[in-house]
Each structure stands twice: as C-alpha cells, then as structure tokens.
Amino acid sequence: MTDLINPPLTGNGAHGTSVIDIIEHREHAEHGPTGILKWLTSTDHKVIGMSYMITSLVLFYMAGIMALVMRLQLATPNSSLVSFAQYNELFTMHGSLMLYLFAGPFAFGGLANYIVPLQVGAPDMAFPRLNALSYWLYLSGSITMMMGFLVAGGAASFGWVAYAPLSNATNSPGAGGDIWIMALVLTGFSAIFTGVNLVATIFYLRAPGLTMFRMPIFTWNMLVTAILILIAFPVLTAALVMLFCDRHFGTHIYSVQGGGSPILWQNLFWFFGHPEVYILALPYFGIVTEVIPVFSRKPVFGYKGMVFATLSIAALSTGVWAHHMFTTGLVLLPFFSLLSLLIAVPTGIKFFNWIGTMWRGEIQFSTAMLFSIGFLFAFLMGGVTGVMLASPPIDFFTHDTYFVVAHFHQVLFGTAVFAGFAGLYYWYPKFFGRTLREHLGKWHFWLMFIGFWVTFMPQYIVGLLGMPRRVAVYPSYLGWQSYNIISTVGAFIIAASFAVLLWNLWISWRKPVVCGDNPWDAHTLEWFTTSPPPHHNYSHLPPIRSERPTWDYNHPEAPAVGHGEGREPHRRDKVTVGQ
Amino acid sequence: MRIEALVLIGVAIFFGIVGAVYWFTSYEDGGTMMLVGTCLLGLLPGSYYYWWHRRMGDRPEDRPDATVEDGAGEIATFPGSSIWPFVLGMGAFMLVLAFAFGMWFFFPAVGLILTALVGVTAESRRGGHV
Incomplete structure (x- = not known):
C-alpha cells in the first residue's frame, strides 16, 4: 500500500485546502491495520520516532538503576553488596546502555526521526521502510544486550570499551561477551541506516525556499551527526566482527601471540568512540539552540557561526581518537593533543552564541529553558576538565581515575540528560498537543541540577586523590569514603528527580492540559502544522523566507531578516511579545 | 545541491590533509587507513552531488526566492505501512x-x-x- 504525495499547497491562514488533504490521509489510515499490527507495520516517522524515544527512556531508567546499585556499593569501603564479577557486569552494562542504547538512539532515532522531517517540511523520512527496519534492529539489539543477564556466566564484563586482550575468549569466556558484540552489530547497522536516512531526507526532501542556510540548527546538527555516524559506526561494526572472529574462529587480529596487535583494537574502537561522543553531543547542542532563541524571544545569534562551529567540531572530533590512548606510549602525543585542544575553539563559539542569543532577550524561564541553561553550566564544567585532560601530562596523572569518570559524566549528563530533557519538555506539546506540568518540570530540573553537582564534583577530588575507575571496593584508610558518600547521596537526588519526571509523564497523560498547536510561539517550521501532526505532516506550507518561517507567518509585522542583510531584528521582535 | 556537495567535499579535503599530516608524522598505518577511508567517504558522494548540481542547477529548495508552487508535482512515493x-x-x-x-x-x-x-x-x- 503506497501513498502518492503531492506537494502541500501554500495557505493564507485559512485551512481551506488543507482539510481535504487531512481527511484523505485519515481515511487512508483507517483502512490500514489497527491495534498492535498498526504499530508493527507503521512506516510513519512519527510513530517510529516515538517508539525510539519510549524504548530508549526505558533503557535509560534501567541503566540508572544499575548506577544506583554501583553507588550503593561504593558508599562504604569493602562493601559486599555485589560481588566483583557482578560489579564488572554492572559498569559494563551501565555504560553500554547509556552510550549505545540511550543517548544516541534517543537523539538521532527518536527526536531527529520525529522532528527533522517536520523541520524541513517533508512528508516522511526519505526511506520509510528502512527507517522502520532501523527501529526493529535497535529494539532487537537492545533485547539482545539485556539477554546477557540471563545467560550462564552473566553479561559482558569487560567495560563498554571491550579492550583487547581482556575481551578475548580466554579472559572473558561465555556467551555474555558474544551477546554484547552481536547486540552492538545490530544497533550499529540500525544507526548507519538512520544516518543514511537523515542525510537523504535533508538533502532531497526540503520544502521549496528552505535553503541549507535556512535550516534550523537542530537539523544542521543532525545532518552533521548523520555524517559522523557514517564515518564512525562502520569502523565499530568491522572491529566487532574481527573481535568475534578472534573469540571463536581462531584468528589473532588483536592477540600478540598470533602476530596481531591489541593496540589495533584501541585504534579502531576510539576511531569510532571519540566521534561517538560528538554523535551524542551534537544533537543535544541542536536542541539547546532551538530552545534558547524561542524562550529569549530572539533569533539565534550567529547562525552561520553555529553551523561552522558544528562542522568544525565534527571534523576535529574524528582526528582526536588517540587522546584516549596517551598512556599506551604508542601514539603521537603532539598531534592528538593539539587537535583535542582545538575543539575548545568551536565549542567556545557555540557558548558565545548561546549567551549572545540570551543577551538582552526577554527570557522566559520555562522548564525547557531551565534545562538548557543547566546544560550550559554542566557542559562547561565537563568541557573545561576535558581541555585539562587533552594535555598529556595531566592525562598521565589522572588516566583511569575517577577524575576521568567525573569529566565524561559531566559532559554526557550535560548533553544527553540536561539538553535531552530540554528537548522532551520543549517538543512534548508537538508530539501530543498537550503540555507536561511546568511546576513538576521545575522540581525535576532543580532536583537534577543539585544532584548533578553533588554526585560528580566529589568524584573529581577523589580521582585526584588516586581512586581508580572500575573498582568495586577500596580500603578505608585512604580517606576516599566521605567523597563517595556525598556522591552516592547525589545519585539518589538525581534518582528522585527522575521519579518526579515519571509522575509528570503519568499525570500529564491522565489529566491532559491541551495547549494548541504552537504554545511557545516558536519559530521553526515544525510548529506550523497541527500538534500532533497529521499523517504525512503538512496540508499546507508557509512561504519560507528566513530560518524562522513560522515566526514570519505569525508575526508579519516583525519578520526575521535573512542572514547577512545587516539589520538587528531583535528590537522589533521585542515589541511583538505577547501578541 | 551545491552546499550539500561542498559539505561532503569539505569532509574529503579536511581528512585528506589530516591523513597526510598524520602519515608523515607517525607512519602509523591503522589510523592512516581510517583517515583515507573517511576522505573517500566524503569525496565519492560529494563529487557525485557536485556533478548533479552542475547538470541540473538549483532546485526549488536551493533557491532563497522559491515559492511553494515552484515545488509542484509529485514529491515521492511513501509506503503507507509495511510488515x-x-x-x-x-x-x-x-x-x-x-x-x-x-x-x-x-x-x-x-x-x-x-x-x-x-x-x-x-x-x-x-x-x-x-
């Protein structure tokens, strides 16, 4: 069954032409399958995106519970809450779930899937069936990974980085490791397919007049993320297949005995692994860049600077993989240190532009805006310690300590969690035509913000005191306990904030507050259609003359100016606030 | 299509330069191969898009003054649902x-x-x- 899509007609505010199209699509939807079969067979990017988001949030909660168990274990020295083997499984699966199955898929499978076709004015993703396949591969990969806990010998326990030779058949026997490898092969293909789909959608399905430099920054960032996925994930999948061959087919690609090289695994893994960090960060930068202008009542400051900063971050991130390998003594320290330090420049441009966007704006401290500002603080702290770690002398001293743990948790928590939930609060009305409860959202934010600092700041100190990563117990005489207790308390404050989120989702679902199509008076094209959008998204489109077509349409008295035309638009925008 | 092509060709140029610098400073073959592969990943589709851009000129989505009517006609075929x-x-x-x-x-x-x-x-x- 196929739909032949004709382009949406332009409208003048009245929904004259649009109603017919929407009715046709609804009739079509009614003739299709219903119930669970409708979900199984859907190729609608909105259904697939929502499935991605729900699945990844479930996995996020699971990984969060693993984190709580680990923090409880570390709260006291020589604790025996879990065994050493169980602790190894816990930190491996916590990292794998958070990085491979939550942070990436939530952004490029969930939010991007839902939002990018809407932002470019497309009826669907370019390859809807491939999109559905991506989801099924992701879901089956996630189930495969969780199956590790059910097999004899337990789940994978070699860390989310699976260093050779620890991950070979001798040191990590059993099905757990194999299951982990296969789960990542599945989700790797899923990510590659989504990447192809996003690139094709953005290149080929944009609305007339929506030039590349009028695309919303979120879409730009997703394009760059998709290119990074296409650079990084094939390397990971190939490395995993070779690891599997080493484990089962007698090859010696990563073993010294057979003439192979364990360092090759690290090279391949980090050639994936460092771009992966930016695959997890760039979409969230995009979310923040959508939220801040809307709640500052201004266009984004330095649009082209943002785009070029994104491109620079992505390019540099692919040339810095061996800064994870400084202590191997086998990498070119000046090259990787210089490129790593350079990443601070485009990131600094982004910070400057985010602050510039807020500067003299009429800031509304909605929940989404609070989470975005929280992101700025969290990511700044993680980023500054990242610059420190890019310097080899500091890295030699702190490598494999809790200093590094605190650094990357602040970076990833800042992006995937703070900015991710900014996106959830911001686009929830788009998904359902209802809002989440703002006051509960603020409780969620403040608990999480406090919990974040309480959890991770002591880890920097305890790392500098010498506490290594991935240890289940530590002696009591080293003075590490007090810091660990504070960190554990912080983790439970974060957990409380996520209980508030669950309550918010529940109460907002049970007692909906209907909010209309564009409750934030937002700028970009996705807010032009109804909330939730109809099948195939648009019945009519506005003329697109800037990067803020919906704003231009709703505020003809103060349209956004095209870039480079030399006028400061925000003063006139301020006049229109509240209209 | 021009900007799209240039983004990908930019990937190729950047990684071509980085790959060359990396090889001549480290002589490490694993990383060099990955950088060369990334260069090709940008070059192949990038030059293909650029070739198409030269052939067909600007599409409605490439022109800042295009109206919605300029995009009239069939966009694409999308499957309604599929098992x-x-x-x-x-x-x-x-x-x-x-x-x-x-x-x-x-x-x-x-x-x-x-x-x-x-x-x-x-x-x-x-x-x-x-």
Whole structure:
C-alpha cells in the first residue's frame, strides 16, 4: 500500500485546502491495520520516532538503576553488596546502555526521526521502510544486550570499551561477551541506516525556499551527526566482527601471540568512540539552540557561526581518537593533543552564541529553558576538565581515575540528560498537543541540577586523590569514603528527580492540559502544522523566507531578516511579545 | 545541491590533509587507513552531488526566492505501512542469536530474511512508483 504525495499547497491562514488533504490521509489510515499490527507495520516517522524515544527512556531508567546499585556499593569501603564479577557486569552494562542504547538512539532515532522531517517540511523520512527496519534492529539489539543477564556466566564484563586482550575468549569466556558484540552489530547497522536516512531526507526532501542556510540548527546538527555516524559506526561494526572472529574462529587480529596487535583494537574502537561522543553531543547542542532563541524571544545569534562551529567540531572530533590512548606510549602525543585542544575553539563559539542569543532577550524561564541553561553550566564544567585532560601530562596523572569518570559524566549528563530533557519538555506539546506540568518540570530540573553537582564534583577530588575507575571496593584508610558518600547521596537526588519526571509523564497523560498547536510561539517550521501532526505532516506550507518561517507567518509585522542583510531584528521582535 | 556537495567535499579535503599530516608524522598505518577511508567517504558522494548540481542547477529548495508552487508535482512515493521491515528485523535478530547461541537459529533467520526481501520487493513493484 503506497501513498502518492503531492506537494502541500501554500495557505493564507485559512485551512481551506488543507482539510481535504487531512481527511484523505485519515481515511487512508483507517483502512490500514489497527491495534498492535498498526504499530508493527507503521512506516510513519512519527510513530517510529516515538517508539525510539519510549524504548530508549526505558533503557535509560534501567541503566540508572544499575548506577544506583554501583553507588550503593561504593558508599562504604569493602562493601559486599555485589560481588566483583557482578560489579564488572554492572559498569559494563551501565555504560553500554547509556552510550549505545540511550543517548544516541534517543537523539538521532527518536527526536531527529520525529522532528527533522517536520523541520524541513517533508512528508516522511526519505526511506520509510528502512527507517522502520532501523527501529526493529535497535529494539532487537537492545533485547539482545539485556539477554546477557540471563545467560550462564552473566553479561559482558569487560567495560563498554571491550579492550583487547581482556575481551578475548580466554579472559572473558561465555556467551555474555558474544551477546554484547552481536547486540552492538545490530544497533550499529540500525544507526548507519538512520544516518543514511537523515542525510537523504535533508538533502532531497526540503520544502521549496528552505535553503541549507535556512535550516534550523537542530537539523544542521543532525545532518552533521548523520555524517559522523557514517564515518564512525562502520569502523565499530568491522572491529566487532574481527573481535568475534578472534573469540571463536581462531584468528589473532588483536592477540600478540598470533602476530596481531591489541593496540589495533584501541585504534579502531576510539576511531569510532571519540566521534561517538560528538554523535551524542551534537544533537543535544541542536536542541539547546532551538530552545534558547524561542524562550529569549530572539533569533539565534550567529547562525552561520553555529553551523561552522558544528562542522568544525565534527571534523576535529574524528582526528582526536588517540587522546584516549596517551598512556599506551604508542601514539603521537603532539598531534592528538593539539587537535583535542582545538575543539575548545568551536565549542567556545557555540557558548558565545548561546549567551549572545540570551543577551538582552526577554527570557522566559520555562522548564525547557531551565534545562538548557543547566546544560550550559554542566557542559562547561565537563568541557573545561576535558581541555585539562587533552594535555598529556595531566592525562598521565589522572588516566583511569575517577577524575576521568567525573569529566565524561559531566559532559554526557550535560548533553544527553540536561539538553535531552530540554528537548522532551520543549517538543512534548508537538508530539501530543498537550503540555507536561511546568511546576513538576521545575522540581525535576532543580532536583537534577543539585544532584548533578553533588554526585560528580566529589568524584573529581577523589580521582585526584588516586581512586581508580572500575573498582568495586577500596580500603578505608585512604580517606576516599566521605567523597563517595556525598556522591552516592547525589545519585539518589538525581534518582528522585527522575521519579518526579515519571509522575509528570503519568499525570500529564491522565489529566491532559491541551495547549494548541504552537504554545511557545516558536519559530521553526515544525510548529506550523497541527500538534500532533497529521499523517504525512503538512496540508499546507508557509512561504519560507528566513530560518524562522513560522515566526514570519505569525508575526508579519516583525519578520526575521535573512542572514547577512545587516539589520538587528531583535528590537522589533521585542515589541511583538505577547501578541 | 551545491552546499550539500561542498559539505561532503569539505569532509574529503579536511581528512585528506589530516591523513597526510598524520602519515608523515607517525607512519602509523591503522589510523592512516581510517583517515583515507573517511576522505573517500566524503569525496565519492560529494563529487557525485557536485556533478548533479552542475547538470541540473538549483532546485526549488536551493533557491532563497522559491515559492511553494515552484515545488509542484509529485514529491515521492511513501509506503503507507509495511510488515516487511519487522520481518527483516526479526530475521536479523535470529541471525545474530545464531552466532551467539548456536546454529539452530540460523535456518529460521535465513527463512525470515529471504521472505522479507521477496515481500518488500513485491510490495514496491505493486506500488508502481519506486
């Protein structure tokens, strides 16, 4: 069954032409399958995106519970809450779930899937069936990974980085490791397919007049993320297949005995692994860049600077993989240190532009805006310690300590969690035509913000005191306990904030507050259609003359100016606030 | 199409330069191969897009003054719903389980994958607009 899509007609505010199209699509939807079969067979990017988001949030909660168990274990020295083997499984699966199955898929499978076709004015993703396949591969990969806990010998326990030779058949026997490898092969293909789909959608399905430099920054960032996925994930999948061959087919690609090289695994893994960090960060930068202008009542400051900063971050991130390998003594320290330090420049441009966007704006401290500002603080702290770690002398001293743990948790928590939930609060009305409860959202934010600092700041100190990563117990005489207790308390404050989120989702679902199509008076094209959008998204489109077509349409008295035309638009925008 | 092509060609140029610098400063072959591969990843589709840009000029989505009517005509064909991605996904699921648990998963896996490939092809042909 196929739909032949004709382009949406332009409208003048009245929904004259649009109603017919929407009715046709609804009739079509009614003739299709219903119930669970409708979900199984859907190729609608909105259904697939929502499935991605729900699945990844479930996995996020699971990984969060693993984190709580680990923090409880570390709260006291020589604790025996879990065994050493169980602790190894816990930190491996916590990292794998958070990085491979939550942070990436939530952004490029969930939010991007839902939002990018809407932002470019497309009826669907370019390859809807491939999109559905991506989801099924992701879901089956996630189930495969969780199956590790059910097999004899337990789940994978070699860390989310699976260093050779620890991950070979001798040191990590059993099905757990194999299951982990296969789960990542599945989700790797899923990510590659989504990447192809996003690139094709953005290149080929944009609305007339929506030039590349009028695309919303979120879409730009997703394009760059998709290119990074296409650079990084094939390397990971190939490395995993070779690891599997080493484990089962007698090859010696990563073993010294057979003439192979364990360092090759690290090279391949980090050639994936460092771009992966930016695959997890760039979409969230995009979310923040959508939220801040809307709640500052201004266009984004330095649009082209943002785009070029994104491109620079992505390019540099692919040339810095061996800064994870400084202590191997086998990498070119000046090259990787210089490129790593350079990443601070485009990131600094982004910070400057985010602050510039807020500067003299009429800031509304909605929940989404609070989470975005929280992101700025969290990511700044993680980023500054990242610059420190890019310097080899500091890295030699702190490598494999809790200093590094605190650094990357602040970076990833800042992006995937703070900015991710900014996106959830911001686009929830788009998904359902209802809002989440703002006051509960603020409780969620403040608990999480406090919990974040309480959890991770002591880890920097305890790392500098010498506490290594991935240890289940530590002696009591080293003075590490007090810091660990504070960190554990912080983790439970974060957990409380996520209980508030669950309550918010529940109460907002049970007692909906209907909010209309564009409750934030937002700028970009996705807010032009109804909330939730109809099948195939648009019945009519506005003329697109800037990067803020919906704003231009709703505020003809103060349209956004095209870039480079030399006028400061925000003063006139301020006049229109509240209209 | 020009900006799209230039983004990808930019990827190729950047990684070409970085790859050359990396090789002549480290002589490490693993990383160099990956950088050269990344350069090609940008170069091949980038030059293809640029070639198309030269052939067909600006599309309505490339012109800042285009109106919605300029994009009139058929956009593309989109499947309304399809069971085959699910079947193919479950086939892939069983295939990886075969590698982890044993070869008895292999036969249903191949069966599902072949069924799905035939099914999806037939569905595309029936639709008439591929």
